[in-house]
Amino acid sequence: MKEIAPDIFVETRYPPYNLGLIVLDEGAIVIDVPPRPSHARSWLREVQQQAGHIAYVVLTDAQPDRLIGAVQWEVPIIAAEETARRLNELRQDREPWEELLLAARERYPEEASALHILEPRRAKLATNQRLLIHCQEPPLVAESVTGAAPGSLWFFVPAKSILFAGDCVTFNTPPLLEHTPSIQLWTKMLATLAQRRPVQRVVPGRGTDVILRGELETQREFFRVVQRTAVQLASQHVPGEGLSHAITDIQQIFFPTISKNSPAMQRLRRGLTYLVQTETSSKQLLEIGDKMISAQE
Structure with a gap:
């Protein structure tokens, strides 16, 4: 301790x-x-x-x-x-x-x-x-x-001036993505925390024991990349095509020290898969809605 x-x-x-x-x-x-x-x-x-x-x-x-x-x-x-x-x-x-x-x-x-x-x-x-x-x-x-x-x-x-953030914040390890109610609202929450001056240090839920508030930018950038990647993969002719390659790229950029078969790597794989599935479902629902509107017209 x-x-x-x-x-x-x-x-x-x-x-x-x-x-x-x-x-x-x-x-x-x-x-x-x-x-x-x-x-x-x-x-x-x-x-x-x-x-x-x-x-x-x-x-x-x-x-x-x-x-x-x-x-x-x-x-x-x-x-x-x-x-x-x-x-x-x-x-x-x-x-x-x-x-x-x-x-x-x-x-x-x-x-x-x-x-x-x-x-x-x-x-x-x-x-x-x-x-x-x-x-x-x-x-x-x-x-x-x-x-x-x-x-x-x-x-x-x-x-x-210390905030215990639970799994809202992780550092040097992938966050849990597959249980979040909304990654968009989570991203906004991190932006708010990054500007909260009374907080000087943050205790992440996983990874490093304590970080400075300014170090939240690493997780915010990770969120920007995975959300953009999920949208791109969901838009493929075969939704999710290229997922394994994308996971490897993200791991090498953000978490180069985690091993291929580690729990952290499995967490990253589950998380990005979940985001792609969510984006694919949203895209399909929009397409169904557009078809229904066109039929009514």
């Missing part, structure tokens, strides 16, 4: 995402919990040794890994309203929850028994805009945003 400012820590040893810790007199605030039970227990021990009492766990989006991670601790949850709604739905309908646990047990078969007993829990605090937490002055801020997945949430520590 690395201390990036007094009483602010980042942990990068428990995949698949970065974790955070904010130590306060009233109790610690933890940013995310890893999905693997042994990692969740290790993270809990680290936090307790460093901070003692834990006041809240912040859930930075509603991806399955984060949902499974958060319920492993008996600690109140702070989440975006959409994430809180998802947790409530999982409490009411067991089948989707069992499907999430089954996928986790397949990834971590040696920890199947610990996963089998997990139960979804309600969020204690939820917001669809901004939530001020008056543990210090100025207050901490949880902010609902459009990002990598439904229920994305930032957590800002104004006294230290």
Whole structure:
């Protein structure tokens, strides 16, 4: 665990995402919990040794890994309203929850028994805009945003000018693209963050532990390139033709150090494939609409 400012820590040893810790007199605030039970227990021990009492766990989006991670601790949850709604739905309908646990047990078969007993829990605090937490002055801020997945949430520590961005920001590794509600709105959100002067440093959800706000430009340029590439590939005579070549080109430009068969490369491949499929579907719907209008005329 690395201390990036007094009483602010980042942990990068428990995949698949970065974790955070904010130590306060009233109790610690933890940013995310890893999905693997042994990692969740290790993270809990680290936090307790460093901070003692834990006041809240912040859930930075509603991806399955984060949902499974958060319920492993008996600690109140702070989440975006959409994430809180998802947790409530999982409490009411067991089948989707069992499907999430089954996928986790397949990834971590040696920890199947610990996963089998997990139960979804309600969020204690939820917001669809901004939530001020008056543990210090100025207050901490949880902010609902459009990002990598439904229920994305930032957590800002104004006294230290540090923003925990979850998977809304990644650095030196491809972002998750296949779960985003809107890459266009996500791109606008990054532009807004890039201009937010009170934020000096950002803790990405994946990759490097902390970056300067100005370094967001790398991800913004990546978004411009992948969106332009997706439009071009969707416009091919055979939609998606040339996808493999495009993925290789983007990897060599933005992520030259990741290996061909690594999880990061697979994430890039899934993401660009998703964007091409989305663009192709949109193009087909527009063509159908044009045909219907022409027929009416």
